[in-house]
Amino acid sequence: MTETVPTSLVIDTRKLAQLGMDGPALKVVMKMKSPVLFPLRRLLRIHIIGTPQSGMDALLFCAQQRIPVAFFHADGRLRCRLQAPASDTALVDHWFEHVEFDPEVKQIYADWLLHQGLYALSIMGFHLGAYQTRHKLVYEALRSFCTESLGKQDFRTALDWLDGLLHFQLEQVIAEIGFSQQRGQNKLLNDIKPLAQLWLLHGLANHLQRKPHFAITSQTMITFYQTQTSLIEYSTRRMLIQLTTRLEAIV
Secondary structure: OEOOOOOEEEEEHHHEEEEEEEOOEEEEEEOOOOOEEEEHHHOOEEEEEOOOOOOHHHHHHHHHOOOOEEEEOOOOOEEEEEOOOOOHHHOOHHHHHHHHHOHHHHHHHHHHHHHHHHHHHHHHOOOOOOHHHHHHHHHHHHHHHHHHHHOHHHHHHHHHHHHHHHHHHHHHHHHOOOOOOHHHHHHHHHHHHHHHHHHHHHHHHHHHHHOOOOOOOHHHHHHHHHHHHHHHHHHHHHHHHHHHHHHHHHO
């Protein structure tokens, strides 16, 4: 179990003895360890590795309190998640109906997405060339460096962990702007996920330059991802604020 970032909790069920609620806090007891209380007000999300033998009522309660819970296989693949429905006060489904069927709105959405990609590449220091070509070259260069540093199998495992953790975080952030149907939420997620994956690859490559003998385990990958969560959170929210501002102005 790791609490590198105070608002993100990771529980490895292979080491878990007991899980439950203690007043307004989640009570976690690891094998051969003293109980630890995590106040719900400090939790942003919960990651569960493996299958808990107890404590599902507590995890359901956390999800109902808008603290999403994700379950992962031991190799990092995302199994499923628990998350409360979006608030009816912030639904944006009608915007995405226009995005799909109105040519003018569709173009504005495409321009917004292109701008986000160009901005991400420029922040990373890549300024020259057409966007699609530049994105492909940077992505392939980062993958090549990480593969060479880690080896094919470890890099594949690292990608599984990063993909699962990223998918969970993006789903949480996107859900907060409000969707009553999965279709619009999936479209937005699929459109912005490649940008976030590029951020993560860039971060992983920089990390491997500093630590060339980085070992790939569930612990190290979650710890690494938690160093990237603030960037992913800020970048995604910035993108969504810009998107909702543009949609509100034209729809």
